[in-house]
Amino acid sequence: MKIRGLILAAFTAILFLLHQDFWNWRTAHPLAFGFLPPGLTYHALYTLAAAVWMAVLVKLAWPSRLEQDAEDKRG
């Protein structure tokens, strides 16, 4: 369980670091769909990748015990 948590945290950190796409800094070509520059295309795809990764985290690391604790105490 702990190892899985560490792996997920490591992948989250890698995704975070991939935000710094220095290789796209001065690039204006190729244009995606004929009008989107690489700097914008990359980060649009990055945003979608973040959504997918959050779905993975929800599936594999959801802290359901927190809800159980809160309901037990309140109820």
Add this chain to the structure above:
Amino acid sequence: MIAVLFVSLYLAAVLYIGIFAFRRSQKGGAEDFFLAGRSLGSFVFLFSLFGTHMTAFAILGSSGHAFANGIVTYSLMASSSAIVVPVLLFTLGTRLWAAGKKFGHFTPVQIFRDRWECSHTGTVIFAVQAVLLIPYILIGMIGGGTTLRVLSGGAIPYWAGSLLVAIVVMSYVIFGGMRGTAWVNTFQTLLFLTFGLAAVVVIGRGMGGFSATVESMLADPSLAPLLTRERIPPAIFFSYTFMPLSAIAFPHIGIFCLTAKRMAQFKRVVIFYPICLLIIWLPCVFLGTLANNATNVPAIQSKLAARQQQPATAETRAKANGDDVLVLLLEHYAPVWLTGLLGAGIMAAVMASDSQILALSTMFTEDVFAWYGHKERFGEAAQVTVGRIFIFLVTAVAYLVAQRTPAGIFELAGQYAFAGFSALVPLLVGALYWRGSTKYGALAATLWVAASVAAIACFQATFPPGIAYGPVQRTPAGTTVYGVLPVVPMTIVSALLMWLVSLATPKPSAATITRYFPDHSSSA
């Protein structure tokens, strides 16, 4: 004026929703007014939380920033938020919800006081949060006034537009409380998500197609850099990844986390948040950038001319400010009826100051009024009444201050509110994850945040751009420290203070620590 008619209809609809929510919450009580009875369902929780976070800053500020800096705006704030904000909601938002549900807390400060067994430290945190929240509330006022002025072609002056927005927001927050605010935010978010796409298509066609516009900009050496990131140094770009940390420390987001009926409702939020972000920010940034090529729009042409004037003064910078370019594009390229509909959509995003005003009221009535014994003395009904009076006062003060605020929306928010709240995140991490954290560590971090924000404000007010003192440099957009934005050292030092001071100071009682960090090993 048809546009103004549509916006008026929209404002009437928003008022109706607020009043409808008021009828639904007749059972009264503080929890019902301030937290919607912790009963918000999945749909409202998702769109309202997103709408609460997205303000005039997302629509007007982003397009204005893109107008000056180009496509880099999207990666500076939107795509970094796409990973940072959902992770924060996943790790801290769920724990805030659990602590609120478990112990009946209404605000983060109540959690801090309970967790660290403190009183006055909580009051200091409240005061710093409240002061930092004011600029963010101003964004809505400024955005509302700006939008109505442009949509009406100047017929509604800035002061009257922001006054109208202030009155509408104040009314539905006072009557509808959290339930009204959440429903209005949901309506607003859906409205903008729907009409945003229409705006892109209409403006794109009006400009002669996106491909032709982009190719034209690439052929112009003065405009081509706007389609890359040349104008932003890598260190500044990196600095901006610290800004989204502020999301979870903003009181209106922290308090909103407590309104969910079940913790499972966070699941949809964390997954769909990046997608909603993409739908709103990408068109705003792209259109803001392309506005540089819209030289057939007279108002935009005068902004471009003001940008060229040297030396740049506060006056020329104000003239070149692009916070209204999206509305100007809309007004020029869209048919009148569609401009009205889309204008209403923009107003929807602009008017997000409601949740901040409500949050400030919740904080005041819970963290000050109730904490110092007035709830016991005067009763819960009096507490709600005080909350409503407080909403009126805050809105009135924010309106008056907004009349004297010339700064660009993006800069105003970035320099104070975002940096300050980002640097307060170590408090939440300490309280919710670290048994060893103490009230002294929290106090040290909070005082550091207050002092550093005040220092930046004084530095910027005193010295003109170009001045450097050691590692601290005054730039046209604000201040840098060792080449990065102040938010970076502010957050790092805040975390270090939280850690080191906590290590050296006495911990809360074992009973309190056990309540927040129960040992599951025996029950497993």
